[in-house]
Amino acid sequence: MLVGLPKEIKDNEYRVGLTPGAVKMLVARGHRVLVETGAGEGSFIPDQEYRSVGAQIVEHAHDAWAAQLVVKVKEPLSAEYPYLRKDMLLFTYLHLASNEPLTKALLTSGVTAIAYETVQTHSGQLPLLMPMSEVAGRMSTQVGAAILQRPQGGRGVLMGGVPGVAPADVTILGGGTVGANAARIAIGMGAQVTILDVSHHRLAYFDDLYNGRIQTRKSNPSTIEEAVCQADLVIGAVLIPGGKAPWLVTRPMLSSMRKGTVIVDVAVDQGGCVETTKPTTHSQPTYEIDGIVHYCVANMPGAVPRTSTFALVNQTTDYVLLLADQGVDALVNNPELQSGLNIYRGQVAHPGVATAFGLAYTSPEQVF
Numbered sequence: 171m172l173v174g175l176p177k178e179i180k181d182n183e184y185r186v187g188l189t190p191g192a193v194k195m196l197v198a199r200g201h202r203v204l205v206e207t208g209a210g211e212g213s214f215i216p217d218q219e220y221r222s223v224g225a226q227i228v229e230h231a232h233d234a235w236a237a238q239l240v241v242k243v244k245e246p247l248s249a250e251y252p253y254l255r256k257d258m259l260l261f262t263y264l265h266l267a268s269n270e271p272l273t274k275a276l277l278t279s280g281v282t283a284i285a286y287e288t289v290q291t292h293s294g295q296l297p298l299l300m301p302m303s304e305v306a307g308r309m310s311t312q313v314g315a316a317i318l319q320r321p322q323g324g325r326g327v328l329m330g331g332v333p334g335v336a337p338a339d340v341t342i343l344g345g346g347t348v349g350a351n352a353a354r355i356a357i358g359m360g361a362q363v364t365i366l367d368v369s370h371h372r373l374a375y376f377d378d379l380y381n382g383r384i385q386t387r388k389s390n391p392s393t394i395e396e397a398v399c400q401a402d403l404v405i406g407a408v409l410i411p412g413g414k415a416p417w418l419v420t421r422p423m424l425s426s427m428r429k430g431t432v433i434v435d436v437a438v439d440q441g442g443c444v445e446t447t448k449p450t451t452h453s454q455p456t457y458e459i460d461g462i463v464h465y466c467v468a469n470m471p472g473a474v475p476r477t478s479t480f481a482l483v484n485q486t487t488d489y490v491l492l493l494a495d496q497g498v499d500a501l502v503n504n505p506e507l508q509s510g511l512n513i514y515r516g517q518v519a520h521p522g523v524a525t526a527f528g529l530a531y532t533s534p535e536q537v538f
């Protein structure tokens with residue numbers, strides 16, 4: 171199969187969808203790989219490294235997009251919509267439930283679009299979201315600690331405090347992969363940490379792991395309000411797989427929160443779990459509403475590409491090989507890949523996306 175690797179064009183997005191190691195595996199199985207020149211530069215992977223494992227370097231984005239299987243990191247931006255075609259398999263993060271224009275563009279084009287973030291294992295894990303959630307979770311605390319500094323707009327609270335003065339209060343909404351990784355760094359920095367989740371299983375896990383070093387709360391409107399009103403840093407980390415995130419922090423709650431509190435809404439790519447969240451970029455990462463500083467960058471791991479590219483491709487490669495070897499049949503044969511199917515030839519094939527926009531849902535069983 172002809173596999174294309176375009177260069178990412180999102181603001182400060184330095185990741186790339188395939189490493190030379192992954193390309194080498196594709197080439198060894200008889201596939202041709204077209205790499206847009208400079209695609210790896212952001213991750214300090216020169217064209218020559220791809221060439222040396224058998225890739226063909228192409229000059230223009232449209233050459234890489236001409237492939238049958240296009241592997242990316244981020245969702246197509248509007249400048250990329252004209253490349254979408256009926257006979258194309260697109261494998262990348264999509265986050266469609268918060269992006270109606272992209273959903274429409276994918277539907278109109280007839281492309282088959284498989285979203286990394288909804289690929290799901292038998293046991294319910296999200297193996298292609300997990301590596302970037304690990305990165306974004308750890309980053310969320312780092313970033314939050316920096317913004318808490320007064321010159322960045324925050325409350326001027328040091329994460330670990332100092333002897334005689336209390337540490338920062340870090341409240342984490344959602345104790346999945348992002349939440350667990352955020353907590354790990356916050357604890358390492360000496361903060362006081364509270365995690366809220368609807369899953370008792372997750373709360374019990376944290377309780378066991380940290381043996382009293384962390385507070386756990388069952389997530390409901392009252393516990394959320396109480397926790398965010400005493401927080402210095404709130405980290406939004408909930409997920410309804412494939413669906414729009416629920417608004418756990420409402421606009422009226424902001425006025426009860428302490429001035430200079432920082433919200434890092436990692437869940438922004440699914441619409442955010444804070445009513446006042448709107449996507450920001452690494453160039454302009456924050457804005458303030460009612461004295462509360464919001465950080466809502468939708469591609470956080472893009473800022474640490476030497477970690478993120480390799481962490482992501484470690485997980486995606488097996489699925490890329492399946493798609494390259496089998497084409498659409500891989501979606502029929504492999505239930506994990508099938509759960510990643512969001513759009514198939516003009517039909518919405520994921521219930522979360524259909525619900526988000528009131529569109530008809532066609533199940534993969536009906537599609538194939």
Ligand SMILES: NC(=O)C1=CN([C@@H]2O[C@H](COP(=O)(O)OP(=O)(O)OC[C@H]3O[C@@H](n4cnc5c(N)ncnc54)[C@H](O)[C@@H]3O)[C@@H](O)[C@H]2O)C=CC1
Nearest residue numbers: 302303306344346347348367368389408409437468469470
């Ligand atoms: N901004 C960025 O750059 C990145 C964003 N993300 C996003 O971060 C979000 C979280 O991802 P993961 O941690 O991997 O998901 P996950 O599925 O591992 O964890 C989500 C957690 O939220 C909990 N939850 C659901 N509803 C809740 C509620 N009402 N209150 C409290 N907890 C609730 C679930 O029980 C689960 O434990 C996703 O939206 C993901 O797309 C992930 C990576 C990068």
Ligand SMILES: CC(=O)C(=O)O
Nearest residue numbers: 263302439468469471
């Ligand atoms: C998960 C995601 O959206 C990202 O890594 O950018």
Ligand SMILES: [Mg+2]
Nearest residue numbers: 439468469470
């Ligand atoms: Mg994202």
